[in-house]
Amino acid sequence: MDSWLPSVCPFDCPDTCGLLVRVEGGKATAVKGDPDHPFTKGFICQKMAQYPARVHHPHRLTSPLLRTGPKGSGQFKRVTWDEALSLAADKLGETADRYGPASVLPYSYAGHMGHVQRNAGNAFFHRLGASKLGRTICSSTASAGYAFSLGSGPGTDLSQSRQADLILVWGCNILTTNLHAWPWFQEAKKRGARLVVIDPYANETARKADTHIKLRPGTDAALALGLMQVIISEDLLDREFIQAHTLGFAELKERAAQYPPERVAEIAGVPEEQIVELGRAYGRAKAPYIRTGCGPARQLKGGMAMRTIALLPALVGAFERPGGGILRSIGAGDCLDLSRLNAQELSPEGTPTVNMVELGSALALDTPRPINLLWVYLSNPAVVAPDTSAVLRGLAREDLFLVCQEMFLTETARWADLVLPGASSLEMTDLHTAYGHRCVQMAKPIIDPVGECRSLWSVFREMAGRLGFEEEVFTADEEQHIAWMLEGGSPCLEGITMQSLAQGRPLQADIPANPYSRGFLTPSGKVEFYSEAMAALGLDPLPSGEPSRDDDHGGEYPLQLITPPRKQFLNSTFNEVATQRERAGEADLFLHPLDAAARGIGDGGLVRVYNRRGECLLRAKVSDAVLPGVTVAEGLYWGAHTPGGKGANHLTSQALADVGGSSAFHCNQVEVAPAP
Numbered sequence: 001m002d003s004w005l006p007s008v009c010p011f012d013c014p015d016t017c018g019l020l021v022r023v024e025g026g027k028a029t030a031v032k033g034d035p036d037h038p039f040t041k042g043f044i045c046q047k048m049a050q051y052p053a054r055v056h057h058p059h060r061l062t063s064p065l066l067r068t069g070p071k072g073s074g075q076f077k078r079v080t081w082d083e084a085l086s087l088a089a090d091k092l093g094e095t096a097d098r099y100g101p102a103s104v105l106p107y108s109y110a111g112h113m114g115h116v117q118r119n120a121g122n123a124f125f126h127r128l129g130a131s132k133l134g135r136t137i138c139s140s141t142a143s144a145g146y147a148f149s150l151g152s153g154p155g156t157d158l159s160q161s162r163q164a165d166l167i168l169v170w171g172c173n174i175l176t177t178n179l180h181a182w183p184w185f186q187e188a189k190k191r192g193a194r195l196v197v198i199d200p201y202a203n204e205t206a207r208k209a210d211t212h213i214k215l216r217p218g219t220d221a222a223l224a225l226g227l228m229q230v231i232i233s234e235d236l237l238d239r240e241f242i243q244a245h246t247l248g249f250a251e252l253k254e255r256a257a258q259y260p261p262e263r264v265a266e267i268a269g270v271p272e273e274q275i276v277e278l279g280r281a282y283g284r285a286k287a288p289y290i291r292t293g294c295g296p297a298r299q300l301k302g303g304m305a306m307r308t309i310a311l312l313p314a315l316v317g318a319f320e321r322p323g324g325g326i327l328r329s330i331g332a333g334d335c336l337d338l339s340r341l342n343a344q345e346l347s348p349e350g351t352p353t354v355n356m357v358e359l360g361s362a363l364a365l366d367t368p369r370p371i372n373l374l375w376v377y378l379s380n381p382a383v384v385a386p387d388t389s390a391v392l393r394g395l396a397r398e399d400l401f402l403v404c405q406e407m408f409l410t411e412t413a414r415w416a417d418l419v420l421p422g423a424s425s426l427e428m429t430d431l432h433t434a435y436g437h438r439c440v441q442m443a444k445p446i447i448d449p450v451g452e453c454r455s456l457w458s459v460f461r462e463m464a465g466r467l468g469f470e471e472e473v474f475t476a477d478e479e480q481h482i483a484w485m486l487e488g489g490s491p492c493l494e495g496i497t498m499q500s501l502a503q504g505r506p507l508q509a510d511i512p513a514n515p516y517s518r519g520f521l522t523p524s525g526k527v528e529f530y531s532e533a534m535a536a537l538g539l540d541p542l543p544s545g546e547p548s549r550d551d552d553h554g555g556e557y558p559l560q561l562i563t564p565p566r567k568q569f570l571n572s573t574f575n576e577v578a579t580q581r582e583r584a585g586e587a588d589l590f591l592h593p594l595d596a597a598a599r600g601i602g603d604g605g606l607v608r609v610y611n612r613r614g615e616c617l618l619r620a621k622v623s624d625a626v627l628p629g630v631t632v633a634e635g636l637y638w639g640a641h642t643p644g645g646k647g648a649n650h651l652t653s654q655a656l657a658d659v660g661g662s663s664a665f666h667c668n669q670v671e672v673a674p675a676p
């Protein structure tokens with residue numbers, strides 16, 4: 001029988017699309033957008049259109065596998081689930097007895113965003129006493145920086161932007177990473193709004209904008225201070241708003257005075273006239289709206305960059321005008337009560353935490369606290385974590401037992417001792433929220449299980465049974481956990497219940513479209529130009545425009561490299577799908593004509609990109625899409641899908657950003673040469 005059933009996109013993207021999936025004979029045969037979804041309104045990206053091909057891919061893992069050849073050889077034999085989980089339980093027991101439970105480390109991130117499956121291992125590893133994982137690889141620097149200025153909590157909803165007359169897309173590649181914002185921006189443009197993109201390269205969004213401010217990576221705080229200086233010196237301020245709702249304006253004024261446009265032009269590589277013009281435009285706009293992504297935060301001083309950008313709306317009182325405001329993220333995730341699922345209280349006091357960005361170092365042999373068993377799920381660290389050679393050295397360790405639950409034999413899973421076949425979102429029950437809109441949606445299994453694939457929850461529940469863990473958290477099923485998340489949730493979930501979600505349709509949480517109309521969740525309740533909390537942490541309490549720079553080793557690595565997403569992939573996911581690989585084409589490097597000429601590199605030539613951490617081979621794409629001195633490697637390609645077998649994370653570092661513990665994925669110094 002042919003029917004279209006509701007589901008949700010499970011991937012790590014702000015849009016979390018409502019889907020309709022055609023199911024025939026227990027298989028997904030087509031997918032389309034749900035036209036009734038209030039935010040995604042019936043269209044989906046090119047990746048998700050390939051979802052049935054991914055779910056029913058011939059290379060999908062369908063049974064547990066045990067390594068038979070040398071580590072990393074990809075030689076495995078099929079085993080039963082019973083054999084696999086018995087072995088896993090034995091290894092966990094042995095490792096914990098011999099080296100202590102903290103020598104076990106879970107490693108997971110966002111391969112599936114539903115709350116139950118994504119968090120399925122938490123209670124289990126807490127109860128075991130395993131080391132904890134600091135899951136900060138993505139947005140925690142951005143959110144920590146932003147929170148110093150405006151408080152935590154949701155930003156101005158994208159739907160508001162349709163009433164804006166000036167939209168700044170600040171370090172967010174909308175047409176790649178937040179596609180469904182585009183129609184709102186187009187609506188604003190039809191009403192006469194101007195769209196400005198602030199980004200180091202002419203990405204697809206910048207190419208379609210009215211103005212592209214092409215800056216050097218890591219100079220956003222300086223640029224924002226330059227704009228502030230124009231706004232202050234030309235008196236384009238909203239004094240009433242500043243008086244009533246902000247803290248530290250006098251100090252900010254002094255600091256901004258140190259960033260006149262001519263100085264900022266030098267730091268950021270943006271023409272002085274452009275800074276002055278944009279400062280005036282922002283100061284005079286009736287309703288300026290900023291959509292900022294993670295781009296400016298994936299820098300060594302990324303927290304400071306986000307904090308500084310987030311202060312702009314307060315200077316002009318944008319929060320009080322329909323269409324004005326700023327968005328970093330918005331969603332109902334924070335409304336849920338995850339405490340029962342996570343069972344934080346089961347983790348023994350004093351258990352160490354490993355930051356997931358520093359996996360390479362954590363897996364080194366000479367650490368004070370070696371890891372002897374690593375359990376990976378919903379993540380592909382051999383591709384997504386920084387400093388790939390350090391990560392691979394760790395994964396190759398003979399004395400490390402590696403368990404990996406995956407849908408495919410990824411470059412991480414290849415190193416595993418034991419591979420567990422993971423179910424897809426179409427085979428699992430889960431509750432989904434977004435980080436770009438306010439919907440909550442339940443997904444149910446709508447196709448037959450593929451092979452012997454199992455949900456993450458069912459695996460950890462069974463493991464708990466094998467280890468004799470008897471707490472209620474382990475015996476509950478997925479639906480019970482969802483019910484608990486909703487029951488203990490905040491009032492914004494009013495009317496969102498197991499019953500109302502049962503049809504699988506999106507429901508909107510009661511989060512205001514302009515949450516700032518209710519005030520700011522900072523310690524003072526005001527916008528904090530001056531932050532006491534930052535001072536207490538030994539940070540500069542005022543915005544600082546000092547640029548982020550990776551060590552260039554005395555000029556040995558003179559070029560800056562950023563590594564943002566390629567449209568065709570979702571982090572490292574969709575590398576498995578041939579259509580997406582073909583659409584993505586060969587992995588390449590944007591390079592300015594002056595830098596190319598100085599190195600004897602022609603457009604389309606194969607180049608070696610390298611620094612002290614590693615190297616990769618990419619195809620040169622020579623154009624003025626970037627400033628001189630700046631290069632871009634879009635990703636994330638699996639290493640094997642690049643000309644030299646090594647992906648861009650061979651060049652990135654494990655260094656942590658200033659606050660929040662994220663990686664500085666866009667802060668790298670490299671040199672480039674024609675490939676031998």
Ligand SMILES: Nc1nc2c(c(=O)[nH]1)N[C@H]1C(S)=C(S)[C@@H](COP(=O)(O)OP(=O)(O)OC[C@H]3O[C@@H](n4cnc5c(=O)[nH]c(N)nc54)[C@H](O)[C@@H]3O)O[C@H]1N2
Nearest residue numbers: 171172173177217218293294295296564565569570571666
């Ligand atoms: N197609 C696709 N969509 C995705 C993803 C994907 O991999 N592919 N990933 C998803 C995930 S996990 C996330 S977290 C989001 C991330 O999506 P975004 O929030 O958009 O963040 P990034 O992709 O890191 O970078 C966005 C832009 O910032 C720019 N940038 C880099 N450095 C700087 C800088 O110093 N200053 C400024 N102003 N800009 C800079 C980059 O060139 C890029 O155009 O997207 C999600 N959506």
Ligand SMILES: Nc1nc2c(c(=O)[nH]1)N[C@H]1C(S)=C(S)[C@@H](COP(=O)(O)OP(=O)(O)OC[C@H]3O[C@@H](n4cnc5c(=O)[nH]c(N)nc54)[C@H](O)[C@@H]3O)O[C@H]1N2
Nearest residue numbers: 109110111138378379380384422424425563571572573665
């Ligand atoms: N250089 C560089 N590196 C980056 C970034 C960057 O911009 N530049 N972005 C960073 C960011 S923002 C993030 S969030 C991280 C993302 O890092 P990850 O969360 O590790 O992202 P993915 O590459 O999507 O890997 C998820 C894995 O989960 C598996 N998976 C997907 N769906 C399912 C499922 O339904 N069931 C099961 N069992 N498995 C599934 C997939 O097969 C995939 O291999 O990467 C980071 N790495």
Ligand SMILES: [Mo]
Nearest residue numbers: 012137138139
């Ligand atoms: Mo992310």
